[in-house]
Amino acid sequence: MSQRKYLTFGSPQIMQEEKDLVMECLNSSWLGTGPRVAEFEKSFAHFKGVETALAVNSCTAALHISLIVANINPGDEVITSPLTFCATVNSIIHAGGIPVLADIDPVTFNIDPNQVINKITSKTKALIPVHFAGRPCEMDPLMEIAKKYDLKVIEDCAHAVEAEYKGKKIGTFGDFGCFSFYSTKNVVCGEGGMILSKKNEDHSRLKVLSLHGMSKDAWNRFGSDGFKHYQVTECGFKYNMMDIQAAIGIPQLQRLEKNWLRRGEIWDRYMNELQELPIKLPSKNDENTKHGLHLFTVRVNEKRSGISRDGFLDALHSKGIGCGVHYLSIPEHPYYQQKFKWHPDMWPNARDVGREVVSLPISPKLVDEDVDDVITAVRSIFNFK
Ligand SMILES: *Cc1c(COP(=O)(O)O)cnc(C)c1O
Numbered sequence: 001m002s003q004r005k006y007l008t009f010g011s012p013q014i015m016q017e018e019k020d021l022v023m024e025c026l027n028s029s030w031l032g033t034g035p036r037v038a039e040f041e042k043s044f045a046h047f048k049g050v051e052t053a054l055a056v057n058s059c060t061a062a063l064h065i066s067l068i069v070a071n072i073n074p075g076d077e078v079i080t081s082p083l084t085f086c087a088t089v090n091s092i093i094h095a096g097g098i099p100v101l102a103d104i105d106p107v108t109f110n111i112d113p114n115q116v117i118n119k120i121t122s123k124t125k126a127l128i129p130v131h132f133a134g135r136p137c138e139m140d141p142l143m144e145i146a147k148k149y150d151l152k153v154i155e156d157c158a159h160a161v162e163a164e165y166k167g168k169k170i171g172t173f174g175d176f177g178c179f180s181f182y183s184t185k186n187v188v189c190g191e192g193g194m195i196l197s198k199k200n201e202d203h204s205r206l207k208v209l210s211l212h213g214m215s216k217d218a219w220n221r222f223g224s225d226g227f228k229h230y231q232v233t234e235c236g237f238k239y240n241m242m243d244i245q246a247a248i249g250i251p252q253l254q255r256l257e258k259n260w261l262r263r264g265e266i267w268d269r270y271m272n273e274l275q276e277l278p279i280k281l282p283s284k285n286d287e288n289t290k291h292g293l294h295l296f297t298v299r300v301n302e303k304r305s306g307i308s309r310d311g312f313l314d315a316l317h318s319k320g321i322g323c324g325v326h327y328l329s330i331p332e333h334p335y336y337q338q339k340f341k342w343h344p345d346m347w348p349n350a351r352d353v354g355r356e357v358v359s360l361p362i363s364p365k366l367v368d369e370d371v372d373d374v375i376t377a378v379r380s381i382f383n384f385k
Helices: 016-028 035-048 059-069 086-094 113-119 139-148 200-210 243-254 256-273 309-318 334-340 348-356 368-381
Strands: 054-056 077-080 098-101 124-128 152-156 176-180 193-197 296-299 357-360
Touching: 016 243, 035 054, 035 193, 035 243, 054 059, 054 200, 059 086, 059 152, 059 176, 059 193, 059 200, 077 086, 086 098, 113 139, 124 139, 139 152, 193 200, 243 256, 256 296, 256 368, 309 357, 309 368, 348 357
Parallel strands: 077 098, 077 124, 124 152, 152 176
Antiparallel strands: 054 193, 176 193, 296 357
């Protein structure tokens, strides 16, 4: 194990199919938004059982324009989880809204519907549930709350491409479902995102907003049926996906189930072979749901585990294993403390989880020997053979 190569956390699995498709794209000289993006959108929509999907260049972009189409105006409040990536909260701020955090359930790490109810005011306009680690949020109570208080729902599905709740695909509950194809996610384009929207008119507006606010996209403009003028109908953004990105994503989508099964094997090995250690493993999955298995997070509590979380991270690093922290709770960061007067103690469940979590490697690229090494390394920290 001493001369093993460093195991980089979240290292993407890139196969020959991706390389071939990217080369084909480069050789075609069509690099921008074109036929591969259209194919990627179609495959994604098909996988989700919906009519259309819009590819963009990140999940952050997806969240931003979804909030705009959800009609978030200055002063409107948007409720989300304190245990998420900063992009969830930043997108609310960029759209002009005021982020409001509702604490998580310490068992599921997902937003607690009862805490959401406590945060609702006359200014609340939308809710962003984050399906943490790929575990579906409790969509029944959340959608009930949204209906009762007339809130738009924008699902942050960055971890949850494969996830399902009671047989229904994640991202199809809310008005919008936003996905990420960043390099560490379950489907990888390098950078990339996708938006599902319930209403066709929302899809059309998202499409316009994602490309400068232009009424016809560049593909139509420069297609074989001659020059077409475009009109700018609103002040949009540069959020479109490139064909090169889609060329990486298309084969990834075809391997979705295979990769999910592989991560399931790794997940089960961690559950079995780390169970007697003084760390907390992920809690049992809810029945009637499919977990996206994006992150395998353990909790290291200094009192119970005899080592601090950061000590654990350092120890694994020195053994050649790269890990992640998902996430320090949002109010730990100075920007939000200064801007909103937030303090981590205001959301104690997210604070405690954020200070104790470590994500172990679970990329489908890991071979059995890599998984052996992770298990041996973690066990040795606690003096287990
Ligand atoms: C990765 C991530 C995002 C942002 O995705 P990008 O595609 O990198 O913009 C948003 N929310 C969560 C929960 C994420 O993990």
